[in-house]
Amino acid sequence: xxxxxxxxxxxxxxxxxxxxxxxxxxxxxxxxxxxxxxxxxxxxxxxxxxxxxxxxxxxxxxxxxxxxxxxxxxxxxxxxxxxxxxxxxxxxxxxxxxxxxxxxxxxxxxxxxxxxxxxxxxxxxxxxxxxxxxxxxxxxxxxxxxxxxxxxxxxxxxxxxxxxxxxxxxxxxxxxxxxxxxxxxxxxxxxxxxxxx
Numbered sequence: 329x330x331x332x333x334x335x336x337x338x339x340x341x342x343x344x345x346x347x348x349x350x351x352x353x354x355x356x357x358x359x360x361x362x363x364x365x366x367x368x369x370x371x372x373x374x375x376x377x378x379x380x381x382x383x384x385x386x387x388x389x390x391x392x393x394x395x396x397x398x399x400x401x402x403x404x405x406x407x408x409x410x411x412x413x414x415x416x417x418x419x420x421x422x423x424x425x426x427x428x429x430x431x432x433x434x435x436x437x438x439x440x441x442x443x444x445x446x447x448x449x450x451x452x453x454x455x456x457x458x459x460x461x462x463x464x465x466x467x468x469x470x471x472x473x474x475x476x477x478x479x480x481x482x483x484x485x486x487x488x489x490x491x492x493x494x495x496x497x498x499x500x501x502x503x504x505x506x507x508x509x510x511x512x513x514x515x516x517x518x519x520x521x522x523x524x525x
Contacts, residue, residue: 345377348385366403384436398429398448405434408442408460415448435470437487444479457485471511471518484511484518494518 333351335341341353344361351369353359359371362379369383372391377383381395384403389395391409398415401407415429430449434440438452441460452458453470462479473483473491484492486504492511494502499515510521 372409390442396429398431400431400433402434402436402438402454404437406439408440408444410443411440412443412445413448414445417448438468439489455485455487457489457491469517471520484513486511487520492518 332349333347335353336355338355339353339357341347341359342361345359346364348365348367350367351365353371355373357371357375359365359377360379363377363381365377365383366385366387368385369387371389374392375389376394378395378397380397381399383401386403387401387405389407393407393411394413396413396415399413413432416425417430419425432446432448433451435452435454437455439457440446441458441462443460444458444462446452446464450464450467452464452468453472456468456470456472456474458464458468458479459475462475463477464474465478468474469481471484472481473485474480475482481496483496484494486492486507486509488504488507490504490506492502492504494500494513497515499513502511512519512521
């Protein structure tokens, strides 16, 4: 049966998986039944998408990423190479805890850097940027830069992906040096300004 998405011949898509138009699934990947993947997504090599995972449109998942049950990726999320999701807080091989899966939500436009880990039950805010190798153990604010182990708020990012010239807890206004978008900070939250037409 013809499809409107691409699956490499070395990959598997199980019955019951929903995949949007224009999505590409590359080498040695597996999409399990019950997973929902939006339009124009790109799944790199050796990617696993578990049952009941929900992925929005235009999501990029780089090589060696497993997206486990309980994870929701909204539109325009970027998952860097070999980054890690979990879905149980206290796993044991000999104890079944499937009823304890915790929801992890990655909001629209967020970036998860290479080799970072997002511990289950957390939310990464819209357009946030989690640095390479960081370990997210608490929620990440929208537009926030989170780095380190454990990840801590280290600055602010524009929706276009450029770091803003504003300190982590500094109140005031910032303009993106790349796209010119304006933002205001109250010291704990960043809010985009409406652009004049």
